[in-house]
Amino acid sequence: MITIKEIADLCGVSRGTVDRVLNNRGNVKSEKKQLILKVAKEMNYSPNPAGKALAARKLKPTVAVIMPSLGIGFFDAVLEAMKKAEASYYLYGLQVEWHITQSYDVEVQCRQLAELNERVTAVILMPINHERIGIEIKRLTDAGVFVLTLNNDIENSTRACYVGTDYFNGGLTAGALLQMLNRHELNIGITLGSLQILGHAQRLAGFRQSIADNAQAKILAVTEDQDDEILSYEKNLAMLRQHPEINALFAASSGGIYGACRAVITCGREKDISVIAFDTLPTTIEMMERGLIQATIYQHPRRQGQIAMQIIFDYLVNGKEPEKELNLLTNEIRIKENISATADMI
Amino acid sequence: MITIKEIADLCGVSRGTVDRVLNNRGNVKSEKKQLILKVAKEMNYSPNPAGKALAARKLKPTVAVIMPSLGIGFFDAVLEAMKKAEASYYLYGLQVEWHITQSYDVEVQCRQLAELNERVTAVILMPINHERIGIEIKRLTDAGVFVLTLNNDIENSTRACYVGTDYFNGGLTAGALLQMLNRHELNIGITLGSLQILGHAQRLAGFRQSIADNAQAKILAVTEDQDDEILSYEKNLAMLRQHPEINALFAASSGGIYGACRAVITCGREKDISVIAFDTLPTTIEMMERGLIQATIYQHPRRQGQIAMQIIFDYLVNGKEPEKELNLLTNEIRIKENISATADMI
DNA sequence: TTGAAAGCGGTACCAT
DNA sequence: ATGGTACCGCTTTCAA
Numbered sequence: 001m002i003t004i005k006e007i008a009d010l011c012g013v014s015r016g017t018v019d020r021v022l023n024n025r026g027n028v029k030s031e032k033k034q035l036i037l038k039v040a041k042e043m044n045y046s047p048n049p050a051g052k053a054l055a056a057r058k059l060k061p062t063v064a065v066i067m068p069s070l071g072i073g074f075f076d077a078v079l080e081a082m083k084k085a086e087a088s089y090y091l092y093g094l095q096v097e098w099h100i101t102q103s104y105d106v107e108v109q110c111r112q113l114a115e116l117n118e119r120v121t122a123v124i125l126m127p128i129n130h131e132r133i134g135i136e137i138k139r140l141t142d143a144g145v146f147v148l149t150l151n152n153d154i155e156n157s158t159r160a161c162y163v164g165t166d167y168f169n170g171g172l173t174a175g176a177l178l179q180m181l182n183r184h185e186l187n188i189g190i191t192l193g194s195l196q197i198l199g200h201a202q203r204l205a206g207f208r209q210s211i212a213d214n215a216q217a218k219i220l221a222v223t224e225d226q227d228d229e230i231l232s233y234e235k236n237l238a239m240l241r242q243h244p245e246i247n248a249l250f251a252a253s254s255g256g257i258y259g260a261c262r263a264v265i266t267c268g269r270e271k272d273i274s275v276i277a278f279d280t281l282p283t284t285i286e287m288m289e290r291g292l293i294q295a296t297i298y299q300h301p302r303r304q305g306q307i308a309m310q311i312i313f314d315y316l317v318n319g320k321e322p323e324k325e326l327n328l329l330t331n332e333i334r335i336k337e338n339i340s341a342t343a344d345m346i
Numbered sequence: 347m348i349t350i351k352e353i354a355d356l357c358g359v360s361r362g363t364v365d366r367v368l369n370n371r372g373n374v375k376s377e378k379k380q381l382i383l384k385v386a387k388e389m390n391y392s393p394n395p396a397g398k399a400l401a402a403r404k405l406k407p408t409v410a411v412i413m414p415s416l417g418i419g420f421f422d423a424v425l426e427a428m429k430k431a432e433a434s435y436y437l438y439g440l441q442v443e444w445h446i447t448q449s450y451d452v453e454v455q456c457r458q459l460a461e462l463n464e465r466v467t468a469v470i471l472m473p474i475n476h477e478r479i480g481i482e483i484k485r486l487t488d489a490g491v492f493v494l495t496l497n498n499d500i501e502n503s504t505r506a507c508y509v510g511t512d513y514f515n516g517g518l519t520a521g522a523l524l525q526m527l528n529r530h531e532l533n534i535g536i537t538l539g540s541l542q543i544l545g546h547a548q549r550l551a552g553f554r555q556s557i558a559d560n561a562q563a564k565i566l567a568v569t570e571d572q573d574d575e576i577l578s579y580e581k582n583l584a585m586l587r588q589h590p591e592i593n594a595l596f597a598a599s600s601g602g603i604y605g606a607c608r609a610v611i612t613c614g615r616e617k618d619i620s621v622i623a624f625d626t627l628p629t630t631i632e633m634m635e636r637g638l639i640q641a642t643i644y645q646h647p648r649r650q651g652q653i654a655m656q657i658i659f660d661y662l663v664n665g666k667e668p669e670k671e672l673n674l675l676t677n678e679i680r681i682k683e684n685i686s687a688t689a690d691m692i
Numbered sequence: 693t694t695g696a697a698a699g700c701g702g703t704a705c706c707a708t
Numbered sequence: 709a710t711g712g713t714a715c716c717g718c719t720t721t722c723a724a
Contacts, residue, residue: 001439003717014695019719027693048437050399050663051717054700057396058719091394093347093700166686173684180527180640180681210683294526298678319718330686332644333679335526337556338519340512340676349701360711365703373709397701400716404703439716665702 002043010043011036022047049318057093061316063122066112067150070102072227072255073281074301075126078151081305082124089313106130113140122146122312127154129198134158146315150308152199163308163327165299167199170278170331171206171252174297177333178248178276179214181294186217187245191236191260192252193227203252203278220246225256232256236263240273251277251293258283261292280339288336298332302344348389356389357382368393395664403439407662409468409655412458413496416448418573418601419627420647421472424497427651428470435659452476459486468492468658473500475544480504492661496654498545509654509673511645513545516624516677517552517598520643523679524594524622525560527640532563533591537582537606538598539573549598549624566592571602578602582609586619597623597639604629607638626685634682644678648690 004022008015013032020028021036022045028036039045065082069075079100086096097120099112109128113136116123123140127133127149134157137147141158153162179186190207192200204222211217220243225232232253240246240263249264251257257277264273270292277284277296287293307327314320350368354361359378366374367382368391374382385391411428415421425446432442443466445458455474459482462469469486473479473495480503483493487504499508525532536553538546550568557563566589571578578599586592586609595610597603603623610619616638623630623642633639653673660666 001437004719005717015718016695016697016720017693020694023719029693032693046437048400048717050396050403050438051700052719053396054394054400054702054717055719057700091347091392092396169684169686173681176681176683328686330678330690331684332676333681333684335519335522335679337522338515338677338679340515340674344676350703351701361702362704362712363710366710369703375709378709394701397716398703400701400718401703403716 001048002045003048004045007036007039007043007045010039047319049314049320052319053092053317056317056319060093060095060119061122062095062097062117062120063124063312063316064097064099064116064120065124066099066109067124067126068101068104068109068128069126070100073283074254074279074299075151077301078305081302082309085306085309085313089309089317092313092317094313094317104128106132109133110136113137116140116145120145122148122316124148124150124308124312125159126150126152127157127159129154129196146312148308148311151304152197155198161311161322161325161327163304163311164199164329165304165331166328167202168206168209170297170299171203171208172210173206173331173333174203174250174252174276174278175207175210177295178250178274179211179217181276182248182274184216186211186214186248187243188217188219188248188250189221189223189236189239189243189246190219190250190252191223191225191232191239191256193254193256194224200252200254207250207252225253225259227253227255229256229259232259233263233266234259236260237266240264240267240269247273249273249275251275254278257281257293258287261287264292280334280344285336285339288339295333295335298334298344300329300332300344303329347394348386348391349394350391353382353385353389353391356385393665395666398665399438399663402663402665406439406441406465407467408441408443408463408465409470409658409662410443410445410462410466411470412445412455413470413472414447414450414455414474415472416446419629420600420625420645421497423647424651427648428655431652431655431659435655435663438659438663440659440663450474452478455479456482459483462486462491466491468494468662470494470496470654470658471505472496472498473503473505475500475542492658494654494657497650498543501544507657507668507671507673509650509657510545510675511650511677512674513548514552514555516643516645517549517554518556519552519677519679520549520596520598520622520624521553521556523641524596524620525557525563527622528594528620530562532557532560532594533589534563534565534594534596535567535569535582535585535589535592536565536596536598537569537571537578537585537602539600539602540570546598546600553596553598571599571605573599573601575602575605578605579609579612580605582606583612586610586613586615593619595619595621597621600624603627603639604633607633610638626680626690631682631685634685641679641681644680644690646675646678646690649675 147159149162151164223235275293493505495508497510621639
């Protein structure tokens with residue numbers, strides 16, 4: 001555990017000079033610089049995060065959280081974990097600006113990114129997958145802002161890192177599980193939020209791959225429910241009536257699972273349709289207890305929020321670069337026996 | 347974000363006095379004490395962890411890790427995560443003393459606990475469930491040492507907290523899953539490490555409960571394999587030969603799963619026996635790819651190690667009491683599609 | 693180009 | 709019983 005002071009002593013210079021070299025602030029004679037760098041490397045210097053954190057207070061490090069997800073159950077859990085992290089990081093002087101909106105609207109998100117307070121040095125963003133958002137991200141990163149995408153990524157952007165799940169794998173896992181649980185002919189109906197949402201499209205692709213080699217399984221219809229329970233209810237009702245031979249439902253939506261289940265019940269098909277869903281909203285758990293949903297894919301919502309905040313904290317307060325660009329959480333399988341809401345609080 | 351200095355100014359005393367009050371070091375006149383406590387409460391004072399961490403360096407906070415688990419695959423992952431945490435906490439001056447042994451021996455563990463360096467202020471312990479260990483823990487906690495039990499708990503002890511899984515629920519989940527995946531008559535063989543290990547006994551109890559209401563399912567034999575692959579191979583071979591009607595295997599052992607699978611293969615029963623296992627050792631994954639193991643229960647080994655170290659760090663370095671006494675991780679279900687070793691590194 | 697010093701929040705020790 | 713001060717490691721500012 002070598003410190004800046006020790007390096008300074010070893011090199012016969014002052015702490016200020018060492019600091020200037022290690023943080024590339026210039027104004028140091030080249031030979032001193034080389035010596036300092038050499039010693040620092042040899043001694044395996046790594047700054048003490050506590051010292052950094054204490055000094056960082058004066059800079060009022062600020063992160064903006066931008067999420068177009070107000071009221072969607074899954075994201076409420078993500079947000080809750082982030083708020084909890086905020087409280088503990090508050091003691092270090094980390095400031096959080098919340099921009100939580102309901103609209104999944106490119107225009108709105110562009111404006112949010114464009115109008116950021118200039119004290120903001122980091123952004124946690126659930127991005128809309130659109131070229132214009134990519135341009136705004138580029139502008140921010142060029143200005144030195146640390147941008148982290150959460151839950152959904154955006155293609156070809158300059159963001160520093162991503163925290164979320166592998167959606168393709170989520171679909172693949174759900175599909176494999178559906179077939180393991182139902183070893184008979186499968187006539188599948190699918191409901192998902194929107195194919196415009198990158199993650200949902202990837203889920204569908206993963207699911208398709210999982211049934212590709214199974215001659216007994218086929219997809220009869222795909223419904224887009226816009227993550228809206230009421231719309232989901234209506235559209236799934238229509239789908240089930242149009243395809244009475246459906247005996248399995250892949251509910252890959254973020255906000256339309258309950259509506260889809262209610263549609264199954266309304267049709268009187270509760271006993272002969274198997275449902276695989278995503279996430280563990282209270283209504284989803286209710287439908288699992290009832291036996292309608294066989295299993296659900298858990299995506300660690302709280303952990304997603306927690307990891308995102310921690311990466312920002314480490315970067316802004318402790319001056320630590322993120323270890324990985326892609327922080328992918330595992331898609332877990334939950335049945336009613338291992339839903340365990342309390343354990344997920346960790 | 348009020349500080350000690352600000353409280354001191356508000357109360358017209360020095361920082362030292364405030365510090366004495368807030369940390370119960372005595373030697374403060376009662377009226378001043380009351381005033382300081384009142385102001386601290388009103389201003390919602392909470393110490394800055396960075397300041398604490400910086401000051402804690404001088405005390406050389408030291409934790410001892412005692413685990414009788416050398417060479418058991420599952421615990422290697424726990425240890426690996428702890429070593430990684432050690433590296434990052436090292437920068438704060440946290441010292442870790444490792445006591446990793448192979449013997450699951452009460453005598454050895456008692457001696458390890460009795461002979462701890464007196465600079466050790468915290469212990470992470472994978473305890474043997476024996477009265478004598480409880481007595482040693484009591485002695486340590488009385489002396490002010492923070493004791494955390496990891497992966498297995500010990501009954502009626504004075505340890506500060508536990509990090510691990512709910513074994514009963516693990517058995518329950520495994521049992522429910524086995525029945526969901528195999529909707530026919532189930533003649534079940536069970537292999538587990540030892541009924542002397544609290545967790546394994548609890549797993550079995552959970553499993554029994556899961557099949558209690560299923561007239562089609564019954565347990566034909568329970569084998570204790572001592573978490574040893576070779577012994578497991580031999581004993582499972584004997585079990586399978588004695589009970590040729592076994593068509594499902596509950597492999598609840600920590601170190602005998604591969605041996606049990608090999609026994610199934612040797613018997614030529616690979617096609618007609620379904621196996622549910624625990625953890626994701628390389629050999630277990632191999633048997634999943636092969637189709638012999640249908641699913642496995644994942645117990646977050648890395649996360650267990652990580653959380654244990656973090657609780658110790660927060661306590662010793664940041665002076666933060668643990669939030670919860672029981673830190674239970676969820677039993678996750680993994681099939682070959684969502685094994686994803688890389689994601690679990692987070 | 694460089695050094696010296698103050699300050700971030702908390703703790704510990706010495707002097708009174 | 710209380711205040712003052714030095715120190716933990718790092719950053720920043722000011723003076724030279």
